[in-house]
Amino acid sequence: MKTIEMSNYSVGESCYNEIPGVCEKYNVKKVVLIGGKRALAATEPRIREAIKETDIIITDSIVYGIECTMTNVHKLTSNSNVQEADVIFAIGGGKAIDTCKTASIEMNDKMVFSFPTICSNCSAATAIAVVYDDNGALDHYSYPHCPAHIFINPDVIAKAPSEYFWAGIGDALSKQCEVEFATQGKILDHTATMGLALAKTCTAPLLKYGKQGMEDCKNDTNSAAIEAIALDIVVSTGYVSNLTNQPEYYYNSSIAHAFYNGSCSITRDGHHLHGEVVSFGVLVLYAYAKDEENLMKMAKFNKSIGLPVTLADVDLDESHLEALTEAATKTNEWKNAPFPFTKEEFIDAIKKADAVGQSL
Template identity: 60%
Template sequence: MKTIKMSNYSVAKSGYPELAKICEEYNYKKVVIIGGKKALNAASNKIVEALKGSDIEITGIFIYGTECSMTNVNKLLDKEEVQNADVIFTVGSGKALDTGKVLANIANKNTFTFPTICSNCAAVTAIAVVYNDDKSFSHYENVPAPAHMFVETSIIAEAPTKYIWAGIGDGLSKQPEVEYATKGLELNHTAKTGLTLSKSCEESFIKYGEQAVEDCKNKKNTIAIEEIAMNILVSTGYVSNLTNQPEYYYNSSLAHIFYNTSTNIHRKKEYSHGEVVAFGVMVLHAYAKNQKGLETIAAFNKKIGLPTTLADIDIIEDNLIEMAEAAPSTTEWKKAAFPFSKEKFIQAMKDADSYGRSIA
């Protein structure tokens, strides 16, 4: 028997007007709120306001940390306020949301997510990216999808522009990665639905991406902001859930292999997940010998300031062998329907960089 659960979602320009009603539908009487410090400052008062006048008790509000690590999950798990809650409200970015999902899974509770930025699709996905305490990539954790996501677009519009910019970079990977991972395969209905939905993603990013970044710079809550937020938070998230099942993994491919292996490289500064994945999409197209795809993504990346060369993310040619050596340990490499080549991966990174430098 197969059961596919997808997150419901509510979207409002301001506040969370449906929150109390939806909690009552689930018969939730006690909630605990966890999130990032800035995210809680932006949203917790609005959550409190939305629950005012109801019988719902907030048992506690906690900062999760700064990393989705098992250390932080276990610290939260020990709290009585978490143990006594009926549902976990998780507020913030992908790492906060993933922490909440892992925590809820271990505690055998549902989670409601409140993304305050749209840097990735973690708010609705049935997977969490877990890191080590030193910020290096640890593993993917399969978890239930959140029961409900609440989006306030004004919070997203008022967040620093770098987050929606990075979210576009990450979201750009969904369509080409799923298409590449499923190429030539006979798919069941669920995977085929995920593939079909993935084909709607890239067009929206290219159509609305530049305008959404500009509107976010100006703190304007516009149609472009909403379209990009929904594309990141809903469309790519639903694709993830449909293409990541026990019997197959088509959710990500070489763009994320590039990102995951890059976390082992010591660099002078930190680079966001989506920022690195955006260049990883160029690597994927170079690996697949898809020149048109490489040119399209490189041109778009250049237009909105996403990376187009290895130098843009402080990776040098000497790092590529180390990254290729780490690649077989990634989920994407191990679960691919056909074998990858370390040599081709190294060459694809070089080719993507070469093309990016040619248009600089």
């Protein structure tokens, strides 16, 4: 037996006005707002305005922390105001939403509604969460239910810091190529076939609307480009994740995320967002696949919007590659490879991607 979950969603500048109707559908009376400090500041007044004429009670408004760690998860699960709520309003970016989703597991699968205030990744729609240890290294994946409903307000996203929109494009660039790479040579069931088909739609909107969306986000201006990118990152890639990540197979990510996860183990100067590093991992994937055409195409696109094209762009160099690769071999992506990966070819691919970037 297989159960496939997909979040419902509302999109548009007035989408928070749908909160009362969605809460009524799920018989929700008490909600708790949990998110990042900046995300709560951007959304809480809008949420309170949307429910002011209803009998919905907000039990608390809580800053979750800054990382998705079990330490922060347990702070939430031990909070009586969180326990009392019928649903968690998970507000912010991927780490905030992943923290809420992971906490929900330990609270008898408490329902979650997600409110992405940035579109840096697809966490708002997925039945998977990335959990880090207290030192910032990847600890494990958790597997919660996906949020029951997503409220995507492109005006909130447009007014958020543009670097998160930028990083979201970088992360979403990995979805199509990773699923295509991970499924090659496989006999796919109906669910994975749908996931692959939807994955094939994920890159085109980024290339079409990416530059305009970045410009609009920098100007705090909602636009058709902002909404198109937000829907692609949150909904399309999120749905692909839920279709390609099943108990009997894992096609959701591959070499690009193996590179990112391996890089988390390297202590170095600078701070780099998840999708920023993943976007260089996309180049590594194409180099590993010996796909010269797409390697150059994506490197040029990265360069055009300032995403990384070299190791130096993410504060790495060749002295880090052995340790990074050793860490990558322990990742979900490496263990679920479509064929056995080798350390030597992985390192060669990283060097090849770096060389192409340097040539630009």
